[in-house]
Amino acid sequence: MRSQTKDASVVQCSKCGRRNRLPRAASGIPRCGDCHQPLPWVTEAGDDDFSEVVEAARIPVVVDFWAPWCGPCRMVSPALEQVAADLAGRLKLVKVNVDEAPRLSERFTVQAIPTLVVIDQGRVLTRRSGAAPAPALREWVDDALAA
Numbered sequence: 001m002r003s004q005t006k007d008a009s010v011v012q013c014s015k016c017g018r019r020n021r022l023p024r025a026a027s028g029i030p031r032c033g034d035c036h037q038p039l040p041w042v043t044e045a046g047d048d049d050f051s052e053v054v055e056a057a058r059i060p061v062v063v064d065f066w067a068p069w070c071g072p073c074r075m076v077s078p079a080l081e082q083v084a085a086d087l088a089g090r091l092k093l094v095k096v097n098v099d100e101a102p103r104l105s106e107r108f109t110v111q112a113i114p115t116l117v118v119i120d121q122g123r124v125l126t127r128r129s130g131a132a133p134a135p136a137l138r139e140w141v142d143d144a145l146a147a
Helices: 052-057 071-086 102-107 135-147
Strands: 008-012 021-023 041-044 061-066 092-097 115-120 122-130
Touching: 008 041, 021 102, 041 071, 052 092, 071 092, 071 135, 102 122, 122 135
Parallel strands: 041 092, 061 092
Antiparallel strands: 008 021, 061 115, 115 122
């Protein structure tokens, strides 16, 4: 059984400052409990819950295949979180630690990290490998969502 801490994260609303608990998987999009503004949805998934967290999501998901020992992964993480914040309510960011999710790494043929995959309703829209700054990642995500 997973702990409640692993099942949810706490995000502070950028508009009103309220701290909101966000589940890893849910129908719809997360909104602030006070001002009802969309919140950035950043969470984790692994081999056992990927389908529930990613493939069942009702909004597009950027999956970040990463590892804690990977320097470029640590560099791209804040840029991805910025994109998730910019697209709050329209995008979910899910981080997958390749060391802890070998079946997913194999399934998505992850040969270099970071590898980023955009998935919408269980369908892979696009993928890329390597770190990039937030503006380049935002353009890549926007292009994927427009297609």
